[in-house]
Amino acid sequence: MEILLKGLRLFNPEQNMDINSDILIKDGIIEKIGNVDLSNHSGIKVFDFSSKVCVPGLYDMHVHLREPGGEDKETVISGSNSAAAGGYTGVACMPNTNPAIDSAEVVKFITDRAKDHLVDVNPIGAVTKGRKGDALAPMLELYDAGAVGFSDDGTAVKTASLLRNALEYAKMIDSPIIEHCEDESLAGGSMNESSISTELGLPSIPTVAEDLIVMRGILLAEYTGGKIHIAHISSKRSVELVREAKSRGIDVTAEAAPHHFTLTDECVRAFDTNYKMNPPLRQQKDVDAIIEGLQDGTIDCIASDHAPHSIEDKELEYIYAPNGIIGLETQLSLTLTELYHKGKLTLGQVVEKLAINPRKILNLEIPQILEGEIANFTILDLDIEFKYDIKSSKSRSKNSPFHGRELKGKSIAVINNSQIYVDGQFQNI
Amino acid sequence: MSLSSNHLLGLKDVPKEDIQLILDTATTFREVLERPIKKVPTLQGKTIVNLFYENSTRTRLSFELAQKRLSADTINFSKSGSSAAKGESFKDTVRNIEAMKVDMIVCRHESAGIPKYLTQISNAKIINAGDGRHEHPTQGLLDMYSIREKVGRLAGLNVCIVGDIGHSRVALSNIYGLQTMGANVSVCGPSTMIPWGMEDFGVKIYNNIDKAMAENDVLNVLRIQLERDAGVLIPSVREYHTYFGITQERIQKNNPNILILHPGPINRGVEISSEVADGSSQIILNQVTNGVAIRMAVLYLLGTKSEE
Numbered sequence: 001m002e003i004l005l006k007g008l009r010l011f012n013p014e015q016n017m018d019i020n021s022d023i024l025i026k027d028g029i030i031e032k033i034g035n036v037d038l039s040n041h042s043g044i045k046v047f048d049f050s051s052k053v054c055v056p057g058l059y060d061m062h063v064h065l066r067e068p069g070g071e072d073k074e075t076v077i078s079g080s081n082s083a084a085a086g087g088y089t090g091v092a093c094m095p096n097t098n099p100a101i102d103s104a105e106v107v108k109f110i111t112d113r114a115k116d117h118l119v120d121v122n123p124i125g126a127v128t129k130g131r132k133g134d135a136l137a138p139m140l141e142l143y144d145a146g147a148v149g150f151s152d153d154g155t156a157v158k159t160a161s162l163l164r165n166a167l168e169y170a171k172m173i174d175s176p177i178i179e180h181c182e183d184e185s186l187a188g189g190s191m192n193e194s195s196i197s198t199e200l201g202l203p204s205i206p207t208v209a210e211d212l213i214v215m216r217g218i219l220l221a222e223y224t225g226g227k228i229h230i231a232h233i234s235s236k237r238s239v240e241l242v243r244e245a246k247s248r249g250i251d252v253t254a255e256a257a258p259h260h261f262t263l264t265d266e267c268v269r270a271f272d273t274n275y276k277m278n279p280p281l282r283q284q285k286d287v288d289a290i291i292e293g294l295q296d297g298t299i300d301c302i303a304s305d306h307a308p309h310s311i312e313d314k315e316l317e318y319i320y321a322p323n324g325i326i327g328l329e330t331q332l333s334l335t336l337t338e339l340y341h342k343g344k345l346t347l348g349q350v351v352e353k354l355a356i357n358p359r360k361i362l363n364l365e366i367p368q369i370l371e372g373e374i375a376n377f378t379i380l381d382l383d384i385e386f387k388y389d390i391k392s393s394k395s396r397s398k399n400s401p402f403h404g405r406e407l408k409g410k411s412i413a414v415i416n417n418s419q420i421y422v423d424g425q426f427q428n429i
Numbered sequence: 430m431s432l433s434s435n436h437l438l439g440l441k442d443v444p445k446e447d448i449q450l451i452l453d454t455a456t457t458f459r460e461v462l463e464r465p466i467k468k469v470p471t472l473q474g475k476t477i478v479n480l481f482y483e484n485s486t487r488t489r490l491s492f493e494l495a496q497k498r499l500s501a502d503t504i505n506f507s508k509s510g511s512s513a514a515k516g517e518s519f520k521d522t523v524r525n526i527e528a529m530k531v532d533m534i535v536c537r538h539e540s541a542g543i544p545k546y547l548t549q550i551s552n553a554k555i556i557n558a559g560d561g562r563h564e565h566p567t568q569g570l571l572d573m574y575s576i577r578e579k580v581g582r583l584a585g586l587n588v589c590i591v592g593d594i595g596h597s598r599v600a601l602s603n604i605y606g607l608q609t610m611g612a613n614v615s616v617c618g619p620s621t622m623i624p625w626g627m628e629d630f631g632v633k634i635y636n637n638i639d640k641a642m643a644e645n646d647v648l649n650v651l652r653i654q655l656e657r658d659a660g661v662l663i664p665s666v667r668e669y670h671t672y673f674g675i676t677q678e679r680i681q682k683n684n685p686n687i688l689i690l691h692p693g694p695i696n697r698g699v700e701i702s703s704e705v706a707d708g709s710s711q712i713i714l715n716q717v718t719n720g721v722a723i724r725m726a727v728l729y730l731l732g733t734k735s736e737e
């Protein structure tokens with residue numbers, strides 16, 4: 001089957017590519033870039049994407065798909081649908097499922113669920129068995145089954161000695177250890193520690209709880225020569241620590257979530273549990289530091305920490321409500337609205353943060369816009385303005401603080417695995 | 430005269446006129462409490478629910494008594510812990526109670542923000558009886574009432590709140606209310622008990638109790654939570670008493686005229702010596718009586734206020 005995408009701007013910083021051209025795709029493979037004479041192609045389906053931008057398919061390296069164990073909140077399929085709707089052709093899913101992704105069977109269960117989908121789903125294995133922090137999970141076996149990285153996300157790896165051994169062990173497969181940076185003894189609050197938490201009377205989490213574990217990870221990565229990836233970095237001090245570590249050549253990378261560069265702990269005044277996440281919303285100085293870190297490359301990529309929760313769970317009292325918000329369908333638009341359109345990041349940087357760097361961190365192949373390559377693209381409308389409506393979400397959960405927010409720029413189609421998602425529908429191509 | 434709000438969620442941003450009105454109204458009810466028949470028909474036909482999601486004896490008794498004195502119909506609902514763990518969500522519980530046509534809800538909850546949430550899911554008038562470490566406005570009001578009763582004014586007084594400020598809902602309500610009424614408010618305690626950003630609240634911070642006593646007219650002494658604090662925030666209750674306990678000796682040395690308040694329950698020999706507790710028993714017990722009068726005033730003013 002053949003399809004023709006017309007009028008595109010093809011943009012890929014990894015190839016130094018920025019040209020206007022049509023693309024002919026045959027059986028999911030890029031057949032031709034350039035002008036196509038339609039008379040030789042009967043039955044071809046033509047999509048008019050005039051003035052739209054074609055970039056490598058976006059990849060989110062930090063999502064929670066909840067399956068197995070939390071299918072009322074999300075499944076591999078509903079989460080993948082949400083990813084496609086948000087402009088993503090690939091996601092890496094965290095192992096805090098039930099059971100945890102700590103055996104080859106669970107890795108295979110997830111990849112099997114996802115196998116016919118447009119969106120590539122790459123499981124992240126647990127660092128320790130059951131994420132309990134007692135003993136290492138079978139990392140080589142997990143890797144062979146398809147795991148692309150390791151994390152005990154939800155908590156930090158329990159002890160420095162386990163983290164040290166995980167970093168050493170993962171060197172054999174060149175995989176990163178992805179750390180949720182939070183010192184357990186300082187954790188346990190419902191919001192960032194500041195005069196606002198004092199005013200609101202909510203138990204708080206200080207930024208130093210994050211900074212300590214960031215520092216631990218950096219020092220152990222330096223000592224072992226392993227790869228550490230800092231998940232959802234949120235504090236100014238942590239950004240400084242990563243910047244300094246990178247300047248010394250330590251193998252550290254970092255991601256930031258959109259809510260950490262768009263919202264502050266002022267939002268918690270509403271006592272709306274859609275503002276409760278971990279790490280918590282910090283202060284304006286932290287938001288500024290995250291944006292600076294994204295600009296100068298200290299923070300390699302943007303990842304949503306998409307964390308679906310049911311309405312009944314999120315409607316609990318603030319101190320009891322679970323942490324997290326969904327983000328797959330707002331992440332790209334928030335990045336474009338707050339960073340690209342405000343001149344904080346170039347389009348090239350946006351594509352690096354959203355498509356290229358996460359795949360580099362996880363040693364995944366980066367989609368190329370070249371003849372003979374698999375068609376794996378996201379088609380962007382950079383200038384479309386709209387108001388985000390949570391009712392449009394493809395996720396099973398609706399826990400987003402961005403309902404009603406004015407946004408500029410979004411994905412209008414994604415293509416991968418011989419499928420296109422456009423106008424809210426998947427079609428085989 | 431009526432209050433500017435339909436609810437009493439906290440003392441932050443409550444205007445001076447409202448606080449003045451509540452304190453003056455409480456004076457009237459305080460007289461009622463001295464009569465042989467301590468009951469007025471003011472809230473006859475009004476239904477009030479006491480929704481207590483956290484253990485509380487005195488606050489609940491005080492509210493309940495105030496409601497009975499005003500001839501309201503009252504229902505008590507007590508639960509503790511997470512609503513999820515008990516099978517029915519907080520929202521569903523409230524909706525059910527709401528369906529029984531209640532006029533006011535008095536709520537105590539260990540999660541901050543619940544009274545505010547109640548105003549969003551219920552049409553009843555809401556009174557916060559303590560939420561998390563956030564606010565406990567009627568306690569703040571009764572402390573102010575007790576000080577005013579004893580000293581005759583609030584403006585210009587130096588009032589120091591002593592103890593675990595970070596875990597206290599009483600502290601913030603006192604700070605907001607007293608500042609609105611023109612008092613100079615300070616806090617005193619070991620540095621681990623002074624919460625983050627306290628200086629942003631316009632209060633002076635003391636770590637030395639002798640200095641705090643010498644420079645203040647009133648001490649509001651908070652209860653030390655023995656089981657929670659010792660070993661975490663302070664090395665031991667013994668050390669706390671040695672360095673921060675209010676003793677007769679300290680009063681004599683620093684400020685013999687100082688007024689001591691305590692919201693109760695008292696840990697004798699910890700935050701306050703028995704001698705001082707007994708010496709100040711008149712005002713400390715007065716606080717309890719005043720608590721009923723303040724709650725009557727709040728219930729009356731909100732209960733008879735027509736919705737705009």
